[in-house]
Amino acid sequence: MAFVYSRKTGSASAAAREMGLSVTTVIAAITRLEDQLNTSLFLKTRKGNLPAVGSNSVLFFAMLLLGGLSRIENAFGEDNVPISMSELESRTECLMKLDDSLDAQLEEWRRLRLSPKLIFRFIAVYEHGSINSAAVALGIAQPQLSRQIAQIEKILGTRLFERGTRGLRPLRSADIFYAGAGALNAICERNIRRGDLLFMRDVKSVKIGSIPPLETRSYLCTMIAKICGAWQRIDPMGQVRISTASCNQLMAELKNHELHAAIVDSPRIPYGFSARVLRRYRLKLAGTNIHAQAENGLLPKAALKELMQKRCFVLPGRDTGLRTLVDEWLQTQELDPQETIEVDSITILASMTRQEAFISLLPSQGLLELLSEVQTFDIPDAPELVQTLIWNEEAAQSRPVSVLNHIITSF
Known part of the structure; x- marks a missing residue:
């Protein structure tokens, strides 16, 4: 928002006045965005700040993101209808040309309570199927993540998950929310390749543990190399993180949701794990x-x-x-x-x-x-x-495990 107001008004001080914030706060927000995108958004001149090369693309991205957040936040009425993003790009292009319409839209966006950070946290929980495992993947405390999911449900005015002994079961509202977030992310990534730095970054990574291979030309080494290659083709923005440890250590890490899956050679698979013989x-x-x-x-x-x-x-x-x-x-x-x-x-x-x-x-x-x-x-x-490839039963439907099984099936 600080960047969009600064582009519209032509200066950080004017943006601060319209937003009711201090100039320092606005400049700090723009600096954080520049650090994330690893590019300068304004050129300092004697006549003030001028938009840098590529600044228009970032503005378009920011407005896409804000418009998408607005659609998602306002989508949950009594009917819980699916979120449509099909007209978002064309509407955003019109807003960039019409100052009057943009003024009204900015006022609406200022009232937004949903943020990319909250959507990021929701996606992690949805894909992991568990608040505990999502918290581990995100590197935050489980109570903090629970509060953020509750905050999202309060903002939307609807429940997203049904809590049970085997984890979380996404409700239809969660499916709708996830589809809208995915569509918004696809639009942003299509327009600005670095959009992933603001959205869904680590959710795309998969963490696999493995027993040490017998040797570099072993079947296990070949399998791991194929998994990494296939994952890169399926999801170029994703990452595969491989670590090696003993069987017992790998099972402990799986139990603590530190891994999505692990390759072990134990003759017995403990209760609570699903397995696939390799x-x-x-x-x-x-x-x-x-x-x-x-x-x-x-x-x-x-x-x-x-x-x-x-x-x-x-x-x-x-x-x-x-x-x-x-x-x-x-x-x-x-x-x-x-x-x-x-x-x-x-x-x-x-x-x-x-x-x-x-x-x-x-x-x-x-x-x-x-x-x-x-x-x-x-x-x-x-x-x-x-x-054997093993994973927590409660994570069987998560995106990392589903994609991993799909990759192995294709070999």
Whole structure:
């Protein structure tokens, strides 16, 4: 508003008088806008401030935004009819040419209580399906976000969400509000590419956690690269943030709504999570200079016991799905290695099997394919390492999870 008044009146002081604000407040507001857009909006001359190159585009954007906010705020009467943005651009073009009409429109806009910031917060809650997870994504406190959603409902005079034990269920009014906000954002981005700095910025990012890949050419690395590429094609303004951690840490971060989804290799998925299997790997015994003879494609149990008495058995780190599988398999087969060593890095573990002193269980694909000198043997009742995409059930319908599943389905 400060920028629009300054453009209309030709100076910050005149804009301050019309708005009933101090000159300092108006200048500070324009400076913040210039910082956000990373451009100067006015040129200082002896005759006063002149509009800079591109200032008209920013003015058009600002008026689009204000006009759209006005339509959204005034859309919720008794009928809750969908918000139409189809005439907004043509009306804004007319307003820029007609000073009399603009004066009346500015007076209406000054009474606006809805702001881009509030719409931004609503979009986050709508897309995450939870105030808690939206607050985490926005980096604000949950009570603050709850108050802002309540403020929006008060401004609109209608409820937007139905609160339940499994999160928030958007009502029809929320669907209408979201459609109007999305349409307004599309209009703004079409007219000013930097409009995202004022609108919907972080809502477009997706945060994915993953167990560390076996190696750079592994299926997991390829999958993550494909996800990033597909997301960029679907949403050029969006971001994919990838972090790696152990299974337990990833599940804790999901539970705390710090991630949208995670790729884990845990054999058991806790209650409250939905899962999608990405890849299965059957475990094999790996080692060097093993002279035992396989029977019907399997290394006999007697040969396994003998190897485990003569060689050091390398165990994966404790906080991994692979370690859980190995421990359960050893117990089921009643095998008790004479000597063990624990290695957190799966890459180092695989490399150790190149030495005759060590044996271990490793996935049948991935690292073992790169270690040509390492022998591999099928084992009785070989467990499967399953890499799985998981997410909170309450976030199943959120935009990040829906888009992520759509991308994976297309591979």
